[in-house]
Amino acid sequence: MTDAQRSGCPINLTLEVVGDKWSLLVIRDMMFGNRRHFRELLTKSDEGISSNILADRLKTLLERGIITRDDDPSHKQKGIYSLTEQGVELLPILAQMSAWGYKYLPVSEELGIRARLLSEGGPKMWAEFMDELRETHLGVKRRRKAGPSAGERLQAAYEKVVARKK
Amino acid sequence: MTDAQRSGCPINLTLEVVGDKWSLLVIRDMMFGNRRHFRELLTKSDEGISSNILADRLKTLLERGIITRDDDPSHKQKGIYSLTEQGVELLPILAQMSAWGYKYLPVSEELGIRARLLSEGGPKMWAEFMDELRETHLGVKRRRKAGPSAGERLQAAYEKVVARKK
DNA sequence: GCAACCAGTTGCATAATGCAATTGGTGAGG
DNA sequence: CCTCACCAATTGCATTATGCAACTGGTTGC
Numbered sequence: 001m002t003d004a005q006r007s008g009c010p011i012n013l014t015l016e017v018v019g020d021k022w023s024l025l026v027i028r029d030m031m032f033g034n035r036r037h038f039r040e041l042l043t044k045s046d047e048g049i050s051s052n053i054l055a056d057r058l059k060t061l062l063e064r065g066i067i068t069r070d071d072d073p074s075h076k077q078k079g080i081y082s083l084t085e086q087g088v089e090l091l092p093i094l095a096q097m098s099a100w101g102y103k104y105l106p107v108s109e110e111l112g113i114r115a116r117l118l119s120e121g122g123p124k125m126w127a128e129f130m131d132e133l134r135e136t137h138l139g140v141k142r143r144r145k146a147g148p149s150a151g152e153r154l155q156a157a158y159e160k161v162v163a164r165k166k
Numbered sequence: 167m168t169d170a171q172r173s174g175c176p177i178n179l180t181l182e183v184v185g186d187k188w189s190l191l192v193i194r195d196m197m198f199g200n201r202r203h204f205r206e207l208l209t210k211s212d213e214g215i216s217s218n219i220l221a222d223r224l225k226t227l228l229e230r231g232i233i234t235r236d237d238d239p240s241h242k243q244k245g246i247y248s249l250t251e252q253g254v255e256l257l258p259i260l261a262q263m264s265a266w267g268y269k270y271l272p273v274s275e276e277l278g279i280r281a282r283l284l285s286e287g288g289p290k291m292w293a294e295f296m297d298e299l300r301e302t303h304l305g306v307k308r309r310r311k312a313g314p315s316a317g318e319r320l321q322a323a324y325e326k327v328v329a330r331k332k
Numbered sequence: 333g334c335a336a337c338c339a340g341t342t343g344c345a346t347a348a349t350g351c352a353a354t355t356g357g358t359g360a361g362g
Numbered sequence: 363c364c365t366c367a368c369c370a371a372t373t374g375c376a377t378t379a380t381g382c383a384a385c386t387g388g389t390t391g392c
Contacts, residue, residue, distance in 0.1 A: 007212035008274025010267030010281040011194050011260055017271070019187055021349080028177050038370050046173035050350055055371055065270075077358055077369050086270050093266060094177055096259040101176030104231075104252050105183070108174025115176040123289070187380080204339050216381055221340055243338045243389055 017064050018090065022049055022057050024097075027066070027083070027090055031133060032114065032154065036080050037072070046111075066090070082137040088130050095119070095126050113161045114154050125150050183230050184256065188215055188223050190263075193232070193249070193256055197299060198280065198320065202246050203238070212277075232256070248303040254296050261285070261292050279327045280320050291316050 006012055018024050029035040029045050042054055049057075058081065061067045066087040072078035095118050101107055102115035118125065129150035134140040148156065172178055184190050195201040195211050208220055215223075224247065227233045232253040238244035261284050267273055268281035284291065295316035300306040314322065 006214070007277070008272065009194075009212055009277045010264045010271065010273045012191060012213060012267075013271040013273060014263040014267035015187060015190060019185070019190070021181060021185055024181060024185070025178060028175075039368080042370090046175055047178060048172070050352090051371065052351090052373085053349065056349095075358070075369075077371095079370075086266075089266060089269070093259065093262040096262050097180040098176045100255060100259060101178075101180035103255070105176065105179040106174065107176045107179060111173070111175045205337080208339090216383090217340065218342085218382090219380065222380095224340095241338075241389070243340095245339075 014093075017066070018093075020057075022053055023061060023066075024090070024094065025049070026054070026057055026061065027087060028094055030067070030081065030083055030087075030137075031091060031094070031129075032151075034136070036082070037078055038081075041081075061087075083133060085134070085138065088133045088137065091126055091130050091133070092123070110158060110161050110165065113157045117154055117157055121150070129154075180259075183232070184259075186223075188219055189227060189232075190256070190260065191215070192220070192223055192227065193253060194260055196233070196247065196249055196253075196303075197257060197260065197295075198317075200302070202248070203244055204247075207247075227253075249299060251300070251304065254299045254303065257292055257296050257299070258289070276324060276327050276331065279323045283320055283323055287316070295320075 006016065018027070025045065025047060026041060026049070029041055033040075033044065035041045035044055038054065038058070041058075042049065042051055058067070058069075062069060065084055068082050068084055069079045070082065072080050098115040099119040102112055102119060107115060118129075121128075128145075131140075131142045132149050132151050135142050172182065184193070191211065191213060192207060192215070195207055199206075199210065201207045201210060204220065204224070207224075208215065208217055224233070224235075228235060231250055234248050234250055235245045236248065238246050264281040265285040268278055268285060273281060284295075287294075294311075297306075297308045298315050298317050301308050
């Protein structure tokens with residue numbers, strides 16, 4: 001995780017920021033799982049990140065301006081991590097990765113449903129979800145649409161599959 | 167680069183395939199730079215990959231079905247690497263990374279122009295470019311449109327900036 | 333025959349990742 | 363107060379990945 005810059009190519013630069021095995025998974029959990037505390041990110045992820053790696057990634061993401069950290073008023077030791085605008089705008093990358101993985105890799109049924117909805121929803125749904133993220137992470141008020149939000153639709157679909165599989 | 171699967175999440179699975187520091191750069195050079203031989207990928211990239219890493223990545227990408235390798239009839243030792251359909255469909259991921267990097271990171275002028283065009287062109291241009299890649303890498307004939315192709319437009323814009331900067 | 337080219341491979345050093353245990357502190361209940 | 367569960371990390375150590383330089387065994391053109 002050195003700063004040694006390899007080239008001025010936008011793809012390369014992006015990979016230098018989020019091109020490791022964990023950063024985008026942390027972002028994913030913050031976006032889709034609404035994990036905002038260290039402990040939540042540590043224990044409630046499917047992949048089982050270890051605490052030293054998580055601490056290191058959060059630190060790096062902070063330095064790079066992808067997330068911010070605030071003290072939780074309810075607990076002096078708790079920190080709340082939030083996505084910045086830059087962080088929110090990583091969603092399309094995740095959405096494309098999700099779509100590609102869904103199409104070509106052995107995705108589990110529970111986790112695939114989100115990918116399918118997100119892919120079918122296309123850029124319009126992504127924009128809606130990004131607005132939702134701006135509200136929860138950046139405090140930006142937005143015009144509410146009728147019916148469940150993009151995030152709620154994704155969550156509901158996921159829970160439906162989980163319930164059916166039991 | 168082990169196969170140990172961490173979870174059935176599509177994003178995680180995608181990261182396990184192309185989530186290292188080099189794989190996507192190799193794909194990028196095959197797509198945008200039309201590098202098809204080992205030596206081209208080794209010497210004509212801005213980042214300077216070393217030969218053992220390149221050999222390892224090409225092997226992995228072959229195993230994962232992202233690229234194929236054929237013997238070059240003009241030279242017994244030369245191999246020609248081609249993208250598979252799966253490989254071609256990584257373009258939207260690269261395009262989104264390119265757009266994000268262009269927006270938030272210190273991209274060089276020469277390399278930024280491609281990112282800008284690609285971003286402005288949107289999914290429609292990406293689809294056109296993917297068709298072009300299918301033709302050059304998979305031999306799929308396509309209906310030619312009038313005027314320069316997406317790839318040609320990107321290349322022309324790049325060369326124009328390079329010429330101006332001299 | 334020889335120099336330039338070709339696709340890798342090998343040996344070794346450094347950096348990143350992973351696991352388990354531990355640290356230093358907080359907050360709620362008794 | 364005291365204790366116990368919780369909290370955000372940190373430390374030590376092993377394993378794995380990456381990076382560099384030199385090298386191998388072969389091909390091609392002159």
